[in-house]
Amino acid sequence: MxxxxxxxxxxxxxxxxxxxxxxxxxxxxxxxxxxxxxxxxxxxxxxxxxxxxxxxxxxxxxxxxxxxxxxxxxxxxxxxxxxxxxxxxxxxxxxxxxxxxxxxxxxxxxxxxxxxxxxxxxxxxxxxxxxxxxxxxxxxxxxxxxxxxxxxxxxxxxxxxxxxxxxxxAESRRAYRDVLIAYFSDHRDKLSEESQERLTRNPLRILDSKNEGDKRVAAGAPPLSEYLxxxxxxxxxxxxxxxxxxxxxxxxxxxxxxxxxxxxxxxxxxxxxxxxxxxxxxxxxxxxxxxxxxxxxxxxxxxxxxxxxxxxxxMASTPPASRPFVVVPIGAQAEAKALAVTHALRQAGLRVELGFSGNVKKRMKRADKLGARAAVLMGEDELAQNAATVRDLESGKQELIPLDALSERLAQFR
RNA sequence: GUGGCUGUAGCUCAGUUGGUUAGAGCACCGGUUUGUGGUACCGGGGGUCGGGGGUUCAAGUCCCCUCAGCCACCCCA
Missing domain, CATH: 3.30.930.10 (Bira Bifunctional Protein; Domain 2)
Structure with missing residues (x-):
């Protein structure tokens, strides 16, 4: 170890x-x-x-x-x-x-x-x-x-x-094997130590040896194709x-x-x-x-x-990772709702991340690092309207989306 | 099993003829007035210099051993 x-x-x-x-x-x-x-x-x-x-x-x-x-x-x-x-x-x-x-x-x-x-x-x-x-x-x-x-x-x-x-x-190989053993035996002294061993056990493999001496001998060997x-x-x-x-x-x-x-x-x-x-x-x-x-x-x-x-x-390139959506609760009272929304979006088939901790700024940084396509912001204002702010992290544009239309809206990204 | 090259922070590397508390970039963490990322600026944590032994007043820097990685032989995927 x-x-x-x-x-x-x-x-x-x-x-x-x-x-x-x-x-x-x-x-x-x-x-x-x-x-x-x-x-x-x-x-x-x-x-x-x-x-x-x-x-x-x-x-x-x-x-x-x-x-x-x-x-x-x-x-x-x-x-x-x-x-x-x-x-x-x-x-x-x-x-x-x-x-x-x-x-x-x-x-x-x-x-x-x-x-x-x-x-x-x-x-x-x-x-x-x-x-x-x-x-x-x-x-x-x-x-x-x-x-x-x-x-x-x-x-x-x-x-x-x-x-x-x-x-x-099998028949062809057997016939060729005999021919090959006879040929290499005549040049035994010119073969590498390893190939001399192969001679009795597996003469075919002398053919693809990379040893220079072996190569020279192998070049003169009778070709397999003639014994098929x-x-x-x-x-x-x-x-x-x-x-x-x-x-x-x-x-x-x-x-x-x-x-x-x-x-x-x-x-x-x-x-x-x-x-x-x-x-x-x-x-x-x-x-x-x-x-x-x-x-x-x-x-x-x-x-x-x-x-x-x-x-x-x-392969020329690495397939890209999928891009998540990140739900960002603002304030402690929004966390329970954020958890429920995250779960619902996942059940709707979307890849969604809910950070485990941090203020809005940290969560946004994290979202960026994850390569998120959009952030779903949920604070007091949004909760009051039963909605969430969806921020496109590429364009920076934001819009208020009702919660019941959220998964449909997010699915439009890509 | 054999040979060549290499071994300093998570990553890529710099470290002068051996001489004070071992550096940089990137990454990471924090900050630039507290509901908003990417840029910029400021700050911070992090290294038994692969390990062991030796030479020396003094070794990351020299010598020996060892371990590991890379590449090659053999053979294959």
Missing amino acids: QGLQPVRGTRDILPENMRRFRQVVETARELCERYGYLEMATPIFEFTEVFARPLGETSDVVSKEMYSFTDRGGESLTLRPEATAAVARAFLSEGLMHELPLKFFCHGPMFRYDRPQKGRWRQFHQINVELLGAAQPLGDVEIIALGGHILEALGVRPRTALELNSLGD NQASVDFFAAVRAGLDTLGIGYALNPKLVRGLDYYSHTIFEFTTEDLGAQATVMGGGRYDGLIELLGGPATPGVGWAAGIERLSML
């Missing part, structure tokens, strides 16, 4: 920043619904196995980034590092295999024990979409289109580029044709691999150059083998995740 500071990699989200978060989540929620992706949620922790198995024991996430702990019952639990495996688990737990295809949207905090830097935290937040039970390329297309649509609605699409690749189906079987080639062609139909531009990136083991066929990332070393804003792909890995029936899936922090950093 290091006193009064948040744990490394975590942070408080104050209202101004929260408005950006909400903008992201609400935009995503609305567009997801339009595409038929309904909101759901999973717990933020699961049995460790839920993540360890599908992500791959050798993946960085599982081998060094999970927040795992033993609970009082002796179970190994893990704060979710990502959503897809949890959604897949929910799909099985809830017995949803007979309701395919299913489309889900969810959002919430994720946890990864990583060194924080620009655009990276230990607790971060994601929006996710998952499409289960659609084996067709059309599913990949819809998922990518939805992602691009959300980025557009948030105004960040122009700052991103879509990168695309195909890992092929016909079915995989056709599938990928259909995905690209769908994107073309929608006018969604992309760049093929044969080195795009992604860190999790469960991907197959299409993988993609919307990347940016505006977040330092963190290029990925939204990433995902097809994961046809995942449900089976968890012990369920073979069920195809496609989806993506996007970082809410990263998206909100790319």
Whole structure:
């Protein structure tokens, strides 16, 4: 415990920043619904196995980034590092295999024990979409289109580029894996220590190493695209044709691999150059083998995740806060009436503040600081006429309004 | 886990070759005759100079350790 500071990699989200978060989540929620992706949620922790198995024991996430702990019952639990495996688990737990295809949207905090830097935290937040039970390329297309649509609605699409690749189906990957191991084994001495380890465990990931020596060796590696079987080639062609139909531009990136083991066929990332070393804003792909890995029936899936922090950093502006009306009682005898009026206005649907203390001057200052649109002044004069003085805080104009017409008058502001 | 940079009021920073009670702007609080905001003027509160140790007559200012933040590697959102 290091006193009064948040744990490394975590942070408080104050209202101004929260408005950006909400903008992201609400935009995503609305567009997801339009595409038929309904909101759901999973717990933020699961049995460790839920993540360890599908992500791959050798993946960085599982081998060094999970927040795992033993609970009082002796179970190994893990704060979710990502959503897809949890959604897949929910799909099985809830017995949803007979309701395919299913489309889900969810959002919430994720946890990864990583060194924080620009655009990276230990607790971060994601929006996710998952499409289960659609084996067709059309599913990949819809998922990518939805992602691009959300980025557009948030105004960040122009700052991103879509990168695309195909890992092929399981058969293609197996064949390519053997080829790759043979190739890299011949150049073993030129590989970084880390990549030499990857050679036996996950040779595909040597391809996207940033190590200069690795890069040189990887450049000469046989390309994955040449080892895709016909079915995989056709599938990928259909995905690209769908994107073309929608006018969604992309760049093929044969080195795009992604860190999790469960991907197959299409993988993609919307990347940016505006977040330092963190290029990925939204990433995902097809994961046809995942449900089976968890012990369920073979069920195809496609989806993506996007970082809410990263998206909100790319947004040009912060959505404005709502502007309240402030009720200002003048004199002690007006306070009870002010309380009643405030309550009535709130019930009428308006955002209204009633200060807790202070003379008129202080209350007016406070109203200004709150960004109030208008002040509702109530003193002896007003009470005598069963009315209130409404002061427009932008123009400074005041008018006397009968109390029974007050909410209607205030509703005209904006 | 590794490396680079940084660490003075709530925020952004200034603090001379180490030398008296550590400053500014913004923010905050109060006031400028008491039923009225935003501007202006006046005043005020607030700092173990990240923490610990050392050198020195004397350290925010030099040295060591430590903690934290930022950025980068790895990998991703």
